[in-house]
Amino acid sequence: MIEVRSLTKRFGPVTAVDNLSFQAQEGRVTGFLGPNGSGKTTTLRAALGLIRPTAGDVVFDGQHYGEIKRPASVIGAALEASSFHPGRTALDHLRAIAPEAGLPDSRCLEVLDIVGLASQADRRVGGYSMGMRGRLGVAAALLGDPSVLLLDEPTNGLDPEGITWMRQLLRALAAQGRTILISSHLLREVEATVDDVVIITRGRLVHASPLEELERLEQPATFVAAADPVALAALVKAQRWEAQANPDGSYLVQGTEAGGIGHAAFLAGLELTQLATQRAGLEQVFFRLTEGDGLK
């Protein structure tokens, strides 16, 4: 289990992370979400001992990263897609890490095979695409067969096929009982991968729950169109629906279900040409949570 405990990090006058607390559980994929610059990377770097927190800390099963012996064999991390020497081959990049994790060279080839880079092992990373660099980062994280994985924006630079591959890999790793924390600024890209969501904005927690609970915050809207747009406008006004008018005279109504609208139209003798419930999508919920300050 990863525990972030009252973590605060200030860079001069800027508070990047502000008293942040959350947990990531074993056997689950936790999505760590927030807009760009909301403090996700700072939190991950503080967890890994790369930056010193102003206050609070992050522990892995009760231990700080720096206290873990051979940390690469317990915690795997991929932070940015560009932390490679362009003149070094993928295999040599991994071979430089392997001794500290107490691993033989054969394991380096093994993880390259897992991420589908085995045939590119002896190519210099300078010639790699963004997607291949992302895969190499994941290979480095997997090197020590760790029980905890921290991946910063793992879907960045991946094509749709790569995103699907990443989802299957992470689901399989979580099913083996590993703790996985992945950050993203796009809920859509990790929606199908994560079990739990932690949403932050401006370094503060705004929401933490299983994904299903987030879905309940979704507010459906109803699309309605009538044969007589003028009469529909009158009805919307009379019923005081919270509605957005479209140029063609149709409306998108918030907060009233399709049944209620149909009933009111029937009573008013109005002929409806369209009546449909529209799901706003989780992305809308995510935007709502991260735009409004302090919304919970």
Added chain:
Amino acid sequence: MRAAIKSEFRKLFSTRMWWILMLCAAAYLMFMSLMMAFSLEFSIQQVSPEDLATAPSMIQGDRLALLVYSMAGSMAYVFPLLIGALSVTQEYRHKTITPTFLAEPRRVVVLGAKLISSLPMGLVYGLVCLAATVLPAAIVFTVMGGSNALDKADTWEFFARALLDFSLWAPVGVGVGALLRSQVAAIVVVLAETQFAEPILRMVPSLTNWDWKWIEFLPGSAGDAIQGVSFYSLMGLGDSSAASTLPWGWSALVLGGWAVLFCALAYPLSWKRDIS
């Protein structure tokens, strides 16, 4: 620590930088050594024995060969210094310092491993640079009928000291790199110090009558004093190596001390800083 040193070796030898830099040093030294061996031997042969007897002792007999051989250390010490500095600054430049500190969060161990692994790298540079200087010059001296001094024990002692000199420059570079972190800054500082600031400072006592003893403690002076012979003494550029009052063993400690000093400064000032 052993694992960290193994990691550092793998990093050093898995990019092309180490041998490209070494090739530059070797080509430069081969050219300079051929030129100097030929022109010095040629000039001496034009001079009558009586006139030669009044010339400085450093160019007489076997001393001449030694003087030319010393070009390796006097001119190419900047190369092990650079490879040491670059072994650190490359990590910041390409952000590989992140995986390095993830694999070994005890940063003092990483710095120690970089210092230790740089010593053999400096030695390899020393072997190649010496060979690139000695072989062409020895051939020129032999062909022109002069002395190549390779049969003298003094010459071989000089080789051993020159190798020690090269080995110690690489850790000094590690210290400079750790302190500055920026690749451009490290290269600029190394070149400005070794090619400009220190040569000028070392010239001052020979041009004036100021008795600047502290100059012996500058890294370049200490390096030349380890060798015991410096090519610069021929050019009148601060005869500190010949006149050095420090025994070569102490000079080795002084040069090693610079590496330790830079690292000791770097650790709290830059090495412990956030990696973001």
